[in-house]
Every structure is written in structure tokens, then in C-alpha cells.
Amino acid sequence: MAAVTRPRIVIASPHRYPDLARLWFRGVSRGIVPSLQEAGLDVEVVIFRDAHVDEFLPEWFPGATLEAPGPGVRDFLEFYDAVLGLDSDYLFLLDADLFFIDPDWPSAWMPAFESEDVAAVSFLRRSEEPGVYALLCRTSAYRALPKPVFAPAYEELEDERNTVNRQPGDVAARRLRDGGKRILYADATEAETRVADFHGTTVIRASREVFGHLIDGPVFEGLVSRKRYFAMGAYDNALLGCLYQAVFGEPFAAGPGGEPLGGSVTVDVIRRELALISDPELKATLETYFVRSDEAILRLAGVEEGEGIEGIEGTEGTDEITGIDLKLPDLRPAGWRRS
């Protein structure tokens, strides 16, 4: 009798920092991987180490394939195309700072691929296009596209008023639609409770690493009050650091001397810089974002080993989930909305 071949799926994620990858892999290996296996899939996790290659300790990533830059895969954006070439029926691209609260949500969408015209499912998008933040792809559909498949691009550069910056995966999505394929989108409201996503956490750390040492510390830290994306990344790193410390008992995004968040921006500095923001529109935007981030990290802590998440079947009242009672750092200055 011929052996039954299980459909194969590769979960792929590029990471620059091993501590964030460690936290990310903990969630994936405990949740999504067994869920997809129970759904009948053969699962492989591939982590691309975009930098700090030797600091990704193999014991932190049991069972995962650790890749590194090399010819043809020079950085994390080329990695997306390289991993598409692996032997798999499905490719699940996941952002480094994205966590599934409900690990069964991806496998629940697998039946959607029974429709031959479905090329992908996007669980989270931050614009009109699906992005590659949490994109479950049918590999055959994407492999049929011109290379590079996932690369970002600028269009209409010669006409500045109409220049468009296509994010990774955007061009592929348009080509798929033009070819009669469909990309399905998970409901955004539902995603709020089933996914915990954080923004800009790697950008601010990479910025500190690449050019922070070339300028005075306070000048770099001042970017938190000047650039929205830096404020979001700094805030989210502080939350992730809180959870990381609780889970692993070690500092997150440590600086050269090992100080917590020294490789990002410390709690005191975040509070100081936020207090300098005078633009009411920016302040309001950040207040809303911070409330959302607080809720996301608390949900993530809730499924660490905890009581489960109310409303998500299978997580309520289970023995395996006991939860972490996370005390969030005081990041907001006086007068900022807290909930």
C-alpha cells in the first residue's frame, strides 16, 4: 500500500534579534505547529537570522531550521523568495513581532484552499494590500509569478507626485488578482482578539545598533518624541521586555552593559520623551495605539500558561494554560490616557 503523503507547510520568519525570535518561537512551537499537525499537515519552521547569527542559540529553537545570509539570500527580503523555493505546499510568512493568541486560527482556515482560485489568506494587514505580516500562501500560486516574488518596489519614480512605494508582497498580490486568483482576508475585528501584533520593534533596535552610536544618546532618544513609528517601537519593546523577563528571567533588548531595553529605549526615557510631545493629534494616535498594545501583551501573557482567553474555544479553563499575571511598566507620562 502506498504511503499517504501529508501536505507540507513551512512557517517562515526573519529575525534580527535572537531574544525576540526566542519569544516568537516559543509561541509558534507550542501553539501553531501542533495545531497544524493535528490538522494533518507536515510542518517545518524556518527562522532567518538576518544579523547576530551566532547569538541564536540552537537550544532556544528545538526542531527549527536556522538559516543565515548567503549568496542569493543576502537579506531578509530575499529570504521570502528563497523560502518559497522549499519543498512545501503552503508557506506561512509570519512577522517577527506577531503572535497568535489563538493557535488554532490558521488551521481553521486551511479548508479555504479547497477552492483552487484561493492563493492566500491574510490574517493581518496594515494597508489595502495583504502584506506579509501573517500571510498563508499556496506555494504553487506564488511560484508562478515573476521573480522576485515578494520584493518591495517603487513605482512611478519619475513622477514624484504619483510615486508609490509597494511593500513586500504587494506586487505579488496585484499580479495574483490580475491572474484571477483570490486572497482572503480574516476579519480585522476578529484578528484583534486572536493575534497580538507589535510595530516597529526591530526598526528602533536596528537603528540604535546601526547609527545610535554615531550620535549622542539623547539625540537618538529624542526620535521617540519626533517619530511616531519610533514611539510605537519603543513602547512595544518595553511591553515585550516585560513579558520576556517574566517568561525567561532575563533582560530583553539589552544594551552593551546588559541593561534591560538598552538596545532600544529604556522605560524612563520613553516616559520622558512622550512628555515632550505637544502635537495633540500625534498624542491621541499614540494613546489609542498604546491601549491596544497593552491589551495585546496582556492577552499574550494570558495564554502563556494561564486561564485561557474568554471567548476562544479550547483555551478557557484548560489545565495547560495558567497565565502570567503581568504588571505592565509605567510608560505614559501624567495626563496620558491609560485605558
Next chain:
Amino acid sequence: MKTAQALRVLGPGEFYYKEKFGPDTVCRGAVLLECEWDGGTVEGGALMGVIFRSGDFRGGTFWGGVFLGGTWSGGVWESGFDHTGRYRPRTDHP
């Protein structure tokens, strides 16, 4: 008759955000974030998210910007786009 303009030097420790620089500028260690570079010489420093219209890039780091024109003579290409809008990964400088 042309009048020689004084060379503006952007030195180590200096930081510029959303500023424009012309041909009489040389970058020798400064950090430029989301600026426009048009005609000068980059000898060192870091250009992050910079629109490089023209000039000579001889040293330093280019990260996440658009290299519309000019000459690449040396330095570290971390990532960015060329004049056609194509993404060029790490080391694949124009």
C-alpha cells in the same frame, strides 16, 4: 564668473532629519535620516531612508533609501532601491 562656495562639512556626532543638502556638502560621519542628498560627497556616516539624487557615495552606510542618481564609489550598502524602483538587497549597490 562663478563664485566658489564654502564647503559644508557634516561631521561625526551630527544628526539631521528631513533636511536637504546640495553639491557643496560633504558628509564625514554624520547621520542623516529621511533627508535629500543632491550633489555632494559622502565619505562616512550613515544615510537612512535618504533620497540620493546625485553626488558621490564613497564611504559610510546606505540603508533603506532610494539611489536615484550619482556615483557609488564605495561604502556599505545595507538595503535600498535604485533609480528604476527595484529593490536591491544587502551588498547589491547600484
